[in-house]
Amino acid sequence: MRRLKDRPGHLARRFQQIAVAVFHAEVGAAGSDLTPVQYAALAEISNEPGLDQATLAGRIAFDRATTTGVIDRLEKKGLLLREVNGADRRARVLRITEEGRSLLSRIEPAVEAAQRIMLGGLDEAEAAEFVRLLRKAVAGSNDLSRAPRRGVSGELEASEG
Amino acid sequence: MRRLKDRPGHLARRFQQIAVAVFHAEVGAAGSDLTPVQYAALAEISNEPGLDQATLAGRIAFDRATTTGVIDRLEKKGLLLREVNGADRRARVLRITEEGRSLLSRIEPAVEAAQRIMLGGLDEAEAAEFVRLLRKAVAGSNDLSRAPRRGVSGELEASEG
DNA sequence: ACTGATGATTAGTATACAAATCAATTCCGG
DNA sequence: CCGGAATTGATTTGTATACTAATCATCAGT
Numbered sequence: 001m002r003r004l005k006d007r008p009g010h011l012a013r014r015f016q017q018i019a020v021a022v023f024h025a026e027v028g029a030a031g032s033d034l035t036p037v038q039y040a041a042l043a044e045i046s047n048e049p050g051l052d053q054a055t056l057a058g059r060i061a062f063d064r065a066t067t068t069g070v071i072d073r074l075e076k077k078g079l080l081l082r083e084v085n086g087a088d089r090r091a092r093v094l095r096i097t098e099e100g101r102s103l104l105s106r107i108e109p110a111v112e113a114a115q116r117i118m119l120g121g122l123d124e125a126e127a128a129e130f131v132r133l134l135r136k137a138v139a140g141s142n143d144l145s146r147a148p149r150r151g152v153s154g155e156l157e158a159s160e161g
Numbered sequence: 162m163r164r165l166k167d168r169p170g171h172l173a174r175r176f177q178q179i180a181v182a183v184f185h186a187e188v189g190a191a192g193s194d195l196t197p198v199q200y201a202a203l204a205e206i207s208n209e210p211g212l213d214q215a216t217l218a219g220r221i222a223f224d225r226a227t228t229t230g231v232i233d234r235l236e237k238k239g240l241l242l243r244e245v246n247g248a249d250r251r252a253r254v255l256r257i258t259e260e261g262r263s264l265l266s267r268i269e270p271a272v273e274a275a276q277r278i279m280l281g282g283l284d285e286a287e288a289a290e291f292v293r294l295l296r297k298a299v300a301g302s303n304d305l306s307r308a309p310r311r312g313v314s315g316e317l318e319a320s321e322g
Numbered sequence: 323a324c325t326g327a328t329g330a331t332t333a334g335t336a337t338a339c340a341a342a343t344c345a346a347t348t349c350c351g352g
Numbered sequence: 353c354c355g356g357a358a359t360t361g362a363t364t365t366g367t368a369t370a371c372t373a374a375t376c377a378t379c380a381g382t
Contacts, residue, residue: 140282
């Protein structure tokens with residue numbers, strides 16, 4: 001029987017813990033307490049202003065309940081605006097604030113550094129291959145997850161640029 | 162700037178979500194509601210009977226606070242025994258019950274199946290390389306995580322058997 | 323005996339999910 | 353075109369990780 005610590009499921013949990021810890025360390029050193037999930041949400045809202053919470057949840061693969069909490073906290077920090085959509089009064093339209101945009105650009109170098117550091121155990125070729133395989137594994141199993149990602153229509157999910 | 166969805170940190174979160182979902186689906190179909198983390202704890206206790214919570218936490222890379230909760234739930238389900246260690250009355254000695262052992266063997270095929278399914282997007286060679294790189298990345302950054310794994314003494318952390 | 327370290331727990335915060343609920347929209351038969 | 357049914361966006365509740373920080377009990381070393 002394969003040892004626990006050699007199983008992909010266990011390794012996935014470990015790598016995620018490391019990724020989160022590195023993100024907090026780097027972004028924290030840059031003077032922000034933004035979490036990886038909050039960063040993902042804010043970056044996506046910045047890229048696609050005016051999207052609603054359900055669409056955001058699809059883009060970054062949260063479920064709707066998690067999205068509500070994440071957006072609550074970002075709104076409380078003054079990083080985004082949440083408004084009722086006039087065309088569909090169920091939906092909440094999201095927009096980044098000036099403060100949010102400024103924070104994003106201020107921590108961008110730290111976010112990039114975190115990506116390098118979390119792959120520090122791999123050389124450059126290995127890191128590239130690792131990311132390729134991770135992308136392919138995720139794309140191949142996207143609909144097995146309980147909050148599957150829903151990309152922009154027409155986007156190539158498993159492209160291997 | 163690299164797209165969010167191509168960053169290792171984001172992909173790590175996605176792959177972890179998928180791994181957890183697949184585990185729940187397979188183990189659930191086998192008639193158990195054991196979580197991935199509970200499984201890891203129980204399997205480790207089964208392998209190393211009589212270890213205490215701090216040692217367990219080191220083996221599977223939880224922090225102590227998380228361990229308390231996980232052990233609470235496993236004890237409530239009757240899958241393990243938690244007793245004060247006579248030699249060090251701070252420590253709680255953990256032992257799997259007959260019921261726990263029986264559950265472990267009953268769900269073992271589902272756990273193995275989950276490992277294969279979560280790598281379903283990769284062919285066999287890619288899956289092997291992916292696990293190798295995942296192991297190497299985790300080993301290389303173990304001490305960056307906030308709850309670093311502490312293996313059995315003498316164990317080769319980054320061996321690539 | 324005093325000091326520092328360690329095992330465990332508790333409180334508090336942030337994901338992540340399921341399930342239930344409410345409001346608003348869309349769909350479809352007539 | 354109308355009206356009920358099904359669907360969808362958002363929220364709430366409840367459970368389970370995962371951490372930090374603080375606390376308590378106990379142990380180790382001097």
